[in-house]
Amino acid sequence: MTESPRKWTADRIYQNLRQGIMNLELYPGSRVTETELAQRFGVSRTPVREALQRLAVEGYLTIRPKHGCYIRQLDVFELAEYYDVRVGLELESVALMGKRIPYREVAELAEDWDPGRAGYGLEGTESFKDAEESFHIRLAGLCGNPVLVQYLKDVNNHIRIVRRLGLPDRDSVLKTYHEHYDICQRILANDLDGAATLLRAHIHESQAKSREVTLVQLERRRQALDQGSGAG
Amino acid sequence: MTESPRKWTADRIYQNLRQGIMNLELYPGSRVTETELAQRFGVSRTPVREALQRLAVEGYLTIRPKHGCYIRQLDVFELAEYYDVRVGLELESVALMGKRIPYREVAELAEDWDPGRAGYGLEGTESFKDAEESFHIRLAGLCGNPVLVQYLKDVNNHIRIVRRLGLPDRDSVLKTYHEHYDICQRILANDLDGAATLLRAHIHESQAKSREVTLVQLERRRQALDQGSGAG
DNA sequence: GAAAAGTTTGTTGTATACAACCTGCATGGA
DNA sequence: TCCATGCAGGTTGTATACAACAAACTTTTC
Known part of the structure; x- marks a missing residue:
């Protein structure tokens, strides 16, 4: 889905809006109109429409037929549901490794998440969040x-918004390293069931954390937007 | 995703094309152009574009940027992958019932698939295929x-094409009844792990069957299309 | 005869025009 | 005071025009 610049204008708008929604610059629940966006980007409505339609199909916003587009609301319950889908997919990916365990690749992955050489400069950074997400994608890819x-990836698209909200402290970074490492080790030890159990717990922790963080951060962001004016 | 008629023209085209792709009237790999479709449906290119873009995002066809749209190839390996995703999702749905087992609804479902009162008129019909799919959706919904x-549902959209290819004989219909019924019974007996095991085996059987049937039927359909002319 | 370059045709991508429709407000009546 | 009707503004949905680009074909040259 994340192809290279497919259609210059339309794809640019799409990427831009997607980022805006992720960063909560486009506040959930707010309305956007094609005309307004077309003016803002200095293009016609056509590429804007294309971008909006894609975003709608992908769940970033909802289109009320003859009325307008609404940025998708973050619903804490719905977010939890996405996490459960993650569990289903990731656990099945581990189960599928039973056919042929990719020892070498898992070993490489484990090396990257060795708590001994943990990247202690990463805590509190966006890049740690990216790395965390990347671990799960890489693992599933195997x-x-x-x-x-x-x-x-599609599920991640939907939860990334909240995944980035709370910045992790040093302890939780280290904890993540340990958990990722342990999951890999179980796989290497041919204990796929054990890996699955750890993975399930690991994702459930994220799920719980996301629930705590969401409402607080959302409110904070709302206040910032209110103060900083309507961010035209 | 299967909303009611959202936008008259564009949605009509979308539904129509989607059906065409499902029924293999639009043969996998063939090219369609916006202009051609616009003429065929007697509308302008705009709603056609919208329909094509949706179909592309949903994976029914691929858009080569400045060249045209190609109906998605059926790849037997890829189909198998979709089946594995189904396993992941459906097994997780069963696992999630652990929080609160919906006895009444599962009992109703079991009743509908009681082998004792199996609908023996159904074998060989499209409606049996629909019912089969519906069982899995209903179960997951619980x-x-x-x-x-x-x-x-999204996964089903992708495998429905092949799911409908082979018509089931009487034996496999009865077998399906038994398996669906047994899965429900395990859940009612509070044996979620047992249900999961059965479910996994059940889906894997479909997966294997689909693999057999696909290539044969695909070839048959191709020949029919070749004989019956280009089906303008 | 083969390869390369230029041309031609066709298709998509974007802009704009117009029509249908929905929403909200104001006005009028009960 | 409350509800219904009509009007106005704005927004989307569709049609069409034009430009940019890609691929295929033809022509030319070696």
């Missing part, structure tokens, strides 16, 4: 099922 | 995670 990975 | 169900 099952040899690109379709599953595609679905997992 | 876990109380609409997002998961949405993903499962």
